[in-house]
Each structure stands twice: as C-alpha cells, then as structure tokens.
Amino acid sequence: MTDRLPGFSTLAVHAGAQPDPTTGARATPIYQTTSFVFNDADHAASLFGLQAFGNIYTRIGNPTNAVLEERVAALEGGTAALAVASGHAAQLVVLQQLMRPGDEIIAARKLYGGSINQFTHAFKAFGWNVAWADPDDIASFEHAVTPHTKAIFIESIANPSGSITDIEAIAAVARKAGVPLIVDNTLASPYLIKPIDHGADIVVHSLTKFLGGHGNSLGGIIVDAGTFDWAKDNKYPMLSEPRPEYHGIKLQETFGNFAFAIACRVLGLRDLGPALSPFNAFMILTGIETLPLRMQKHCDNAKAVAEFLSTHAAVSAVNYAGLPGDKYNSLQRKYAPKGAGAVFTFSLKGGYDAGVNLVSNLKLFSHLANVGDTRSLVIHPASTTHSQLDDAAKVKSGAAPDVVRLSIGIEDKEDLFADLDQALNA
DSSP states (O other), X not given: OOOOOOOHHHHHHHTTOOOOTTTOOSSOOOOOOSBOOOSSHHHHHHHHTXXXXXXXXXXXXXXXXXXXXXXXXXXXXOSEEEEESOHHHHHHHHHHHHOOTTOEEEEESSOOHHHHHHXXXXXXXXXXXXXXXXXXXXXXXXXXXXXXXEEEEEESBOTTTOOBOOHHHHHHHHHHHTOOEEEEOTTTHHHHOOGGGGTOSEEEEETTTTTTOSSOOOOEEEEEOXXXXXXXXXXXXXXXXXXXXXXXXXXXXXXXXXXXXXXXXXXXIHHHOOOOOHHHHHHHHHHHTTHHHHHHHHHHHHHHHHHHHHTOTTEEEEEOTTSTTSTTHHHHHHHOTTOOOSEEEEEETTHHHHHHHHHHHOSSSEESSOOSOSSOEEEOGGGTTTTTSOHHHHHHTTOOTTEEEEEOOSSOHHHHHHHHHHHHHO
C-alpha cells in the first residue's frame, strides 16, 4: 500500500470501482434492476428513514450509477455526486433545492442556448426568475444581487463561444452575497478545469458530452463541493429545516459536507424522477476511462483547426481562447493550461447565409446538435440552438448570425482541414 494520492488518469479508470464481489467481474456490472431486496423489516425502515445507506429503488440510486457518481466526484474534487438523466435534469434538481417562488438566480449571458431557454421560460412556471450578467464584466454580477438571489450560475468554458470564464472573480461575488456558485463544467471536463479549486460550490455536467465522449448515452451529474454552509441565515430551508418526510431530520446537520448531494437525491431525484439508466451509467463510465487521452487530442486538434481557419479567406474571425491573440487567452493560461477545449466558434464573411451553406457542404463533420463526441461536429447556432433569441440576444450569447460552432473530434487534423477548406470554397 502507499499513501500517494492517485493521479487524474488513475482516478478516471479506477475511482469508485472494485471487482464485483460475487462474480469477480473486473468491469463494473450493469445492475439492470428496478428494486433491491431488504435484509429484514428493520433494514427497510432504516433505509427509508435515512438512518442507513443502501439501495431501495433505481429511481433513487443504483450500484452502477454509484460508481459513476464516486468517479466524477473524485475527478472534480467534490465530496459526493448524484447522476441524473441529462444535464438539464441536473440543473432542475439543483435549483429545486435552492429556489422558492419569487426567488432569483443570476446567470451568465454566455450559456448554452438550451440553458438560456430553460432559465428564461421553463423555470418561470415554478416562479423562479433569472437576472442576466455579463461574464466579461464582473461588476454586472454584483449589481444583479438582490435579497431574492439564491445562486449564481456560470459555465467554465461557455457554449457556443468557447470563452473562458473568470471563475475566481465570480466566486468572490457569490461569497460576498452569501449564495452558492454553480458551475457547468461540461465543455472543460475536470481534465481541463476543476471549478471547485477556484471557488465553485456546486458543479454540474452534461455527461452526454466529453465525459461520456462517444455520442451514445444521455446523462447528467451534480457534484457537491462540500464548501457551502447551508444552515447560515436559514436561506435554504430544504437543507436547514426539519424534513417532515424524514421524521424531522435536518439534512445539513445530519450529513455535513455532502448534505447538498443528499438533498438532491432524497428530495429532488426521488420526487421529480429524472433517473439515469444503469446502462447509460455503464456506457459513460467506459467513456470516462479514456477522458485524459481524448481531451488532450480534442484540444490539440482544436487549436490546429483554429489556426487553420484564422488564415482562411472566407473567415472574418476565429474565437478560440487557445490562440495567443484571443481576448480570453490569459484566462485560458490561468484556468486551463492543458488546452482551451474543443468547442469554439468562428465568423464567416458571408454572414447568415454563408453559415447555413457551410454546414450543408461539410462531409466529414456531422451537422447536429451535440458537442463532445469523438467525431467532429458542426452547427449554425443562429438557425438552430439559439434560434429562439432575437439578434441582439444572439450576439450577447456568442451566437451571432454569421457564427458557426465547431466541436472538434479526434480524427487526423489534416482531414479536418481538407473538409473545412472544400466546404468554405464551395
């Protein structure tokens, strides 16, 4: 035995997993079952009363999912995690623990279009409001704080623009306001950025993207940093007040630095029900094993493609933080020194029509609404993911009409150059 802390690549393969004690299977088994047998009546009662940990029903927890949760928590440096059905489900479950009708979240304007839609429209039905702030103007977050503010939400690397967010600066605003900082770390993955190291209290992912990495399984995850005092000022009653459904247990008092992850499981996932299937958990676990290898190749390819596009006659601008002249390059060197990620945008001289034509003419790149695949992907956000926004809002979110988003895969970079060149010249 050794006291050495495992490195990132070792954790990506081993964290949370042991050979199956019954069969000796080395790969984590898929526990494809809805429910689990209790030892006796007392055991059942202790599980339902949160006096013991164990499996009850796969909607609430499953052994395959548990390995995934422990692995991502280890990679992110959190105390505990909860896997759910999608990235959107993760955001829903997180905010359900924090928000009441009339409460507000401050969100960075540069977000995935689906998150903008979810925050602006779907969450309004719950009486949850959103105030938008500019991640390039930290003061805008301070100015947006009100007595109703319950959280600040940002992306570490913004989708679709690929811009790097100053996590530490916004974390300072959150601490001053006495609210948690939630960071969507989907585009970076913990290989590039660990938001908890920079002040995040909660990290969420769409596991569908780089962590799973192969475009074959939906999933989301919530990671509890264990850093926030949920009992202070009684601002978060779901965690600080007695829970009648659990015989008066106070979650913060009982579970300490992983109370938020417990709340998401026993108050959110249990009742809202966006459970991750064990099969998808197995697929995503398999993807995570190669995360360090894939992410470095993604980043190396993306930088090469960005450099290629920056010299092309049909391109007016390339927004990639890994380029020395990019406005986010200093933040990239601070937060993501291994690479600027694989998702970025560029602008075409021909405007909206040129963007539509480009995605139609590419052959190797797949035109679809996803990122983080081994394959290279392309989309024109203004006509798809951000089409619900007006032009001014599209520009603010990094999805202007002339912008195309690329998610660079792990193919040979020369083949990517050739495909882009023929499509740009078509």
